[in-house]
Amino acid sequence: xxxxxxxxxxxxxxxxxxxxxxxxxxxxxxxxxxxxxxxxxxxxxxxxxxxxxxxxxxxxxxxxxxxxxxxxxxxxxxxxxxxxxxxxxxxxxxxxxxxxxxxxxxxxxxxxxxxxxxxxxxxxxxxxxxxxxxxxxxxxxxxxxxxxxxxxxxxxxxxxxxxxxxxxxxxxxxxxxxxxxxxxxxxxxxxxxxxxxxxxxxxxxxxxxxxxxxxxxxxxxxxxxxxxxxxxxxxxxxxxxxxxxxxxxxxxxxxxxxxxxxxxxxxxxxxxxxxxxxxxxxxxxxxxxxxxxxxxxxxxxxxxxxxxxxxxxxxxxxxxxxxxxxxxxxxxxxxxxxxxxxxxxxxxxxxxxxxxxxxxxxxxxxxxxxxxxxxxxxxxxxxxxxxxxxxxxxxxxxxxxx
Numbered sequence: 001x002x003x004x005x006x007x008x009x010x011x012x013x014x015x016x017x018x019x020x021x022x023x024x025x026x027x028x029x030x031x032x033x034x035x036x037x038x039x040x041x042x043x044x045x046x047x048x049x050x051x052x053x054x055x056x057x058x059x060x061x062x063x064x065x066x067x068x069x070x071x072x073x074x075x076x077x078x079x080x081x082x083x084x085x086x087x088x089x090x091x092x093x094x095x096x097x098x099x100x101x102x103x104x105x106x107x108x109x110x111x112x113x114x115x116x117x118x119x120x121x122x123x124x125x126x127x128x129x130x131x132x133x134x135x136x137x138x139x140x141x142x143x144x145x146x147x148x149x150x151x152x153x154x155x156x157x158x159x160x161x162x163x164x165x166x167x168x169x170x171x172x173x174x175x176x177x178x179x180x181x182x183x184x185x186x187x188x189x190x191x192x193x194x195x196x197x198x199x200x201x202x203x204x205x206x207x208x209x210x211x212x213x214x215x216x217x218x219x220x221x222x223x224x225x226x227x228x229x230x231x232x233x234x235x236x237x238x239x240x241x242x243x244x245x246x247x248x249x250x251x252x253x254x255x256x257x258x259x260x261x262x263x264x265x266x267x268x269x270x271x272x273x274x275x276x277x278x279x280x281x282x283x284x285x286x287x288x289x290x291x292x293x294x295x296x297x298x299x300x301x302x303x304x305x306x307x308x309x310x311x312x313x314x315x316x317x318x319x320x321x322x323x324x325x326x327x328x329x330x331x332x333x334x335x336x337x338x339x340x341x342x343x344x345x346x347x348x349x350x351x352x353x354x355x356x357x358x359x360x361x362x363x364x365x366x367x368x369x370x371x372x373x374x375x376x377x378x379x380x381x382x383x384x385x386x387x388x389x390x391x392x393x394x395x396x397x398x399x400x401x402x
Contacts, residue, residue, distance in 0.1 A: 082346050085395040087165070087339045088135055089121060090346075096168045102156035105142035115142035116156075123393070134393035135161075136304075149332035165335035172342050176366055193359045196231070196378045209234035209242060212377050233261075233377055237286075238268035258283040259290035261383065297385060302337045309391075316341050316386040318370040344388055344398040345369050368400050 082089045091097040101119040106112060117124040117138060124138045125131070133141055135150065144152065153161035191206040197218040204213035208228045216224070230242040243254055243263065256263045264286065285291040300315045307313065316337050348365055355364045362372075362379050373382040381402075389397040 082343065084121065085343050085347050086123070086134070086393045087336070087343055088119065088123060088393070090339065090343050091164055091168055092119070092121060094168055094171065096164045096171075097155075103138075103161065104154050104156065105139055105144070105152050106154055108152055136393055149329055150336060151329060151332045162332045162335055165339050166331075169335060169338040169342065173338075176363075176370070192376055192378060194378065196376075199378065205229060207231040207234055210377070211375060231377075233263070235263075236265045236268050237262040238264055238271070241265070255284050255286075257286040257290050259285055259294040259383075262286055301385075302333045304390075311389060311391055311396075313387060313389050314340075316344070316388060317384075318372075340388065340395065341369055341386060344386060344395055347395060347398050369398075 082093060088097065092099060097119055099120060102116055103119055103124055104113045104116040107114055115126060115128065115138065117126040117133070120132065122132045123134045126133055126138060126141060129141075131141075135153070139150075139152065142152075150161045150165065155161070155164075190211050192204075192211045192213045194201050194213070195204060195215045195218050196212045197214060200215070202215060205216060205219070205225070206213050207230055209230050210233060212231045212233060214231065228242075235242050243265070253266045254263055255266060255269055283294070285294065297315065298317075301317045302314065304312045304314050318338055318341055319334050345366055348369065352365060356362065357364055357379055360374065360376060360379055362374065364379065366372075367374075367379060368381045368384055369386055371381050371384040371386075374380045383402050384400050385402075387399045387401060388395050
């Protein structure tokens with residue numbers, strides 16, 4: 001039996017977009033939450049917690065369209081510009097393949113060469129029919145139906161095409177890490193410089209548990225909180241109470257939903273009879289709904305969904321979890337997924353002006369596309385997925401979704 005206080009709290013939880021996956025997000029359910037119900041707790045001090053005044057030279061980070069020259073991608077200090085947004089063009093532009101390289105499709109069992117062709121900027125010119133084919137069409141031409149990975153493709157030297165993808169992604173990942181994500185925040189002031197909701201600076205209310213800061217107006221708070229104040233990321237979603245410093249540092253008594261990010265005290269989970277079967281693993285879910293969304297989205301990652309007129313769409317997600325992959329098939333799919341994200345990034349960087357977060361130094365567009373995490377909730381994009389539309393192997397449209 002839920003108490004009146006608990007029911008009252010649940011009605012006032014912050015608004016959040018929840019997307020259900022029925023063949024790619026057929027319905028979007030917006031939970032009735034209110035962003036303004038971040039909880040405040042007295043710390044014994046009668047004085048109201050003061051707003052921290054922070055000056056910002058910029059009003060905030062805005063996604064702006066680029067006019068003029070096409071955008072380019074940095075790799076090892078060199079600029080990568082793709083006329084056609086395909087993985088094979090990326091490999092050619094970065095030197096992991098060369099024009100006129102011979103590429104072969106071999107039988108997985110006998111290693112016998114079934115088809116071979118020559119690499120060009122337009123794709124692969126098959127030696128038997130002299131047609132210019134995309135990588136997937138070349139594999140289909142060799143007799144492989146519905147190819148979902150590049151397993152079976154080899155260079156004449158014997159090097160696998162998948163290894164080329166892995167090496168190219170490793171270079172891209174290292175380049176992005178060294179160029180954009182290495183800047184550390186000064187320890188003088190651990191709190192963020194911009195609002196966690198709108199991204200603007202000004203007078204900000206600082207959470208006492210994490211670096212997050214917010215405008216009073218963005219929280220819809222009519223009164224300033226007295227004593228210590230904790231944002232919605234640092235309070236239990238059942239009792240509304242804050243997590244202690246020990247709980248935050250050790251995560252000993254905190255369960256955080258792997259899908260929605262809501263956090264709970266272990267005692268509150270038992271009280272509300274939330275599912276505990278996955279509590280030992282790193283992928284704990286607060287309910288069946290979040291678990292179904294997570295499994296549904298992850299099961300679609302890297303899968304081509306065929307439409308009319310040679311069009312297809314797919315969901316992509318970068319593997320930043322460091323998970324061990326024991327299947328060669330999974331390694332190949334992951335390598336292709338990551339490389340498609342790198343190609344998709346060149347398309348976004350052509351369309352939008354580079355956006356660097358002034359506090360963390362994060363280059364935000366690749367941070368979103370590669371679903372990178374952060375201690376700052378405002379630039380924590382681990383929950384993002386990317387949807388692409390392709391014609392053949394060429395990426396036409398890109399969208400990032402959470």
